Amino acid sequence: MAVQFAAKGHQVTGADTDPRVVAEVNAATTPFPGEEQLAERLAEVVSAGRLTATTDTTEAVAGAEAVVVVVPLFVDDRGTPDFRAMDAATRAVAAGLRPGALVSYETTLPVGTTRDRFAPMLQEGSRLLPERDFSLVFSPERVFTGRVFTDLRRYPKLVGGIGPASAKDGVRFYEAVLDFDARSDLPRPNGVWDLGTAEAAELAKLAETTYRDVNIALANRFARFADRSGIDIEAVIEACNTQPYSHLHRPGIAVGGHCIPVYPRMYLWNDPGAELVRAARETNEAMPAHVVDLLADAYGDLDGAEVLVLGAAYRGGVKETAFSGVFPTVEALRARGARPYVTDPLYEPGELADMGLRPHTGQPVTAAVVQADHDAYRRLCADQLPTVRVLVDGRRITDPALWAGVRRVVVGDGAGR
Incomplete structure (x- = not known):
């Protein structure tokens, strides 16, 4: 996704807790094999200076107009979500969040998590009010490993905001960073679809x-x-x-x-x-x-x-x-x-x-x-x-x-x- 965004002409910073991954991205080396088109496209955007990586999430967020969170969320044997990694990432985002920014969660979440868990956490850490001072949406990944670039074009991008202003900003952002193939089998034109609420978008992925x-x-x-x-x-x-x-x-x-x-x-x-x-x-x-x-x-x-x-x-x-x-x-x-x-x-x-x-x-x-x-x-x-x-x-x-x-x-x- 970072490569996709950078390829559209945007300045992108990738943040990760693993120094090895950060070093590989900065060296234009793919951190995992088998993803179609990634090696050549990564090399192109890194050499052009449009994609860099860092382990300092808060600093990266402080310079960002849009923040996309894709930290993994797993469940234990009893089906209870383990939010520790997501909570840590959210706190790091909150510490650097600036007024007018957009935060989009793409990690698959239980219904209600964006509004009831992460919105208060972002507000507490940034002292900014969601929907008034910054926009907050949920927009699930809908891609298959090995063909991510193809799937980003193929499927509608689903967005759900915690309010109408957030939804509008989320739609505008994804329209600026993605491309879409024309499809005749959809009920409405392919592109970014506003599902009305963050909860609806969360349920759509589940x-x-x-x-x-x-x-x-x-x-x-x-x-x-x-x-x-x-x-x-x-x-x-x-x-x-x-x-x-x-x-x-x-x-x-x-x-x-x-x-x-x-x-x-x-x-x-x-x-x-x-x-x-x-x-x-x-x-x-x-x-x-x-x-x-x-x-x-x-x-x-x-x-x-x-x-x-x-x-x-x-x-x-x-x-x-x-x-x-x-x-x-x-x-x-x-x-x-x-x-x-x-x-x-x-x-x-x-x-x-x-x-x-x-x-x-x-x-x-x-x-x-x-x-x-x-x-x-x-x-x-x-x-x-x-x-x-x-x-x-x-x-x-x-x-x-x-x-x-x-x-x-x-x-x-x-x-x-």
Whole structure:
């Protein structure tokens, strides 16, 4: 986002608590790999002097007309948000906030947080009144890792202010820093959409991500039933989705990343009686253990078995393990007495070891589980793992023609339990 804003001609300062990230940005080095167009666009805006980075958030805010907050917010095992990082960032912003500035929270938040938690905190720290002395909006990120620049153009930018003046300033800001593709499938023109209140914008982000979690959970339930019934769920989903009111997602071993495993729990924090949302989250969390059950059904007793888990990343092509299915998959294998190894084309063995995973460095294994849908696994074949006799594909990405002679099980293909 900082690069996007700078590319529109604005002077941008990125603030981060990690000195390594700050140094890399100032050196025009991408702090994370795999983001399309980022390396070249970062180099361009840094060399032009339009983007710099600092660890001094308050000083950066003091010189800013607009402040965009994207500090992560996680929830604990009980679904309670951990606001410590967000509160610290908000206090740092408040200490430097100047009259007339705009503050926009893009971090996904429980409904009511912008108005009821952060507005008073900003007021206390700055001695400025929100809506009168500065503008305050919530405007959620709606981008997919790996294609952020594309998604910033593709989807409407949602804005909700704590009042009409804040909303007007928020809309004006995002119209000045973003570009939008023309789309004919929207109820109104693509661009910046004022949702009326910060609460509506907060709910919009929770609703769209919770929808995906519930949809995936439904697909996973269908897949488990299809396995028991000898039905290939992929053919069923393809057929259903030819009807315009059906948008079934695909089943799989795990739902990972910073968004879908987290935001339904934020919604439940607001609405604890939403049993549908709770059941969906529990269904998706149970899938790694279910896939290990599929392996045990096909392989036999896993006690002492050497099993290779393919993929540490939560999603193919992304070097990120936030809430990755690799961790519960390894845990379920260990609970069965197996000895799990992990490999991933994006991670070095030492990086895997640092995450508490046993890296695969050529040890013979007799079973394998595909956890991440890396493109490399589309070409993976039995000859590359000659001692494997059972492969469980949790992502339906491997080519069955390349696994002749190996028992291959796919989630929802009708051959499993």
